[in-house]
Amino acid sequence: MYRVTCFGYFLDVSDVVLSGQFCHHVLLQECHVRDVDDTASTLWFYVGNEVLRFSTVEFCLVNGLTFGDSCESSSYITKHMDKRILRSYFRDGKVHVKIFANWFRNLGPDNNVSGDDMVKLALVFFLEMTLVGKNDRNAIMYWALQLMNDLDAFNSFTWGTFIYGRIFDSLCTYVVGPDDKYNKYLESPAKRKAKKYNVYGYGQLKQYPNGLCLDMRQG
Known part of the structure; x- marks a missing residue:
C-alpha cells in the first residue's frame, strides 16, 4: 500500500551519502543575478563560468514530488476531516520528532497498529x-x-513546493557572517573555533543544485 502513495517511488531510490563539504562548496558559489524576472525563491550559482538556476521547478523535476502554485495546508484540510490517527496515537497533542521517531522504530510485530495506520504513520x-x-x-x-x-488529500498535496520552501528558507541562512556576539566570543584566541551550522531538509536534494543544473544545460 505504501508503494502506491505519493512517496512510494522513493523505495527504489539508491542510498546517497550526504556530503557536507559539497553542500558548503555549492552554497559558497551562490550569486545574485540582475534584471531577471523570476520569483524570490530562486537560487543562482556561479559554477564553471556558468550562472545556473535552482528553483522549485528544478527541485520537483529531480525528485518527482508534486509541483503546484499553492501549498497551503488549509486549502486541503476541511473542518470535518477525521482526527482519529492524531487522537489514537498522539493523544491529540504536540509530539516531538525524536519521541515519535523512537516510538515508530520500536514498534514490534505484536503492536496494536493496524496495517492501514502503519502505512499512514510511515508516511509521516x-x-x-x-x-x-x-x-x-x-x-x-x-x-x-x-x-x-x-490519503487522497495527502497524495495530492503539493509536497514538492512545500518542501522546497522549507529548504530554501534554510539554505538562505546557512552561510552567514558571524554576529556581534560571536565576534566577541572569538576575541579570545583560546576560544577561536570554526563556526558550524546544521543542515536540515532533504539532504540528497541539497547536493543536486550544482549537478542538476549542469545536466539540464548539457541536455
Whole structure:
C-alpha cells in the first residue's frame, strides 16, 4: 500500500551519502543575478563560468514530488476531516520528532497498529525524518497528521513546493557572517573555533543544485 502513495517511488531510490563539504562548496558559489524576472525563491550559482538556476521547478523535476502554485495546508484540510490517527496515537497533542521517531522504530510485530495506520504513520515518519529533516527537538507537523487521515488529500498535496520552501528558507541562512556576539566570543584566541551550522531538509536534494543544473544545460 505504501508503494502506491505519493512517496512510494522513493523505495527504489539508491542510498546517497550526504556530503557536507559539497553542500558548503555549492552554497559558497551562490550569486545574485540582475534584471531577471523570476520569483524570490530562486537560487543562482556561479559554477564553471556558468550562472545556473535552482528553483522549485528544478527541485520537483529531480525528485518527482508534486509541483503546484499553492501549498497551503488549509486549502486541503476541511473542518470535518477525521482526527482519529492524531487522537489514537498522539493523544491529540504536540509530539516531538525524536519521541515519535523512537516510538515508530520500536514498534514490534505484536503492536496494536493496524496495517492501514502503519502505512499512514510511515508516511509521516518519512516526511518528518527525510523530506523535511528538521531538528528532532521540534514538534511534528500537526496538520500533516490531520491530512494523513485522507490519503487522497495527502497524495495530492503539493509536497514538492512545500518542501522546497522549507529548504530554501534554510539554505538562505546557512552561510552567514558571524554576529556581534560571536565576534566577541572569538576575541579570545583560546576560544577561536570554526563556526558550524546544521543542515536540515532533504539532504540528497541539497547536493543536486550544482549537478542538476549542469545536466539540464548539457541536455
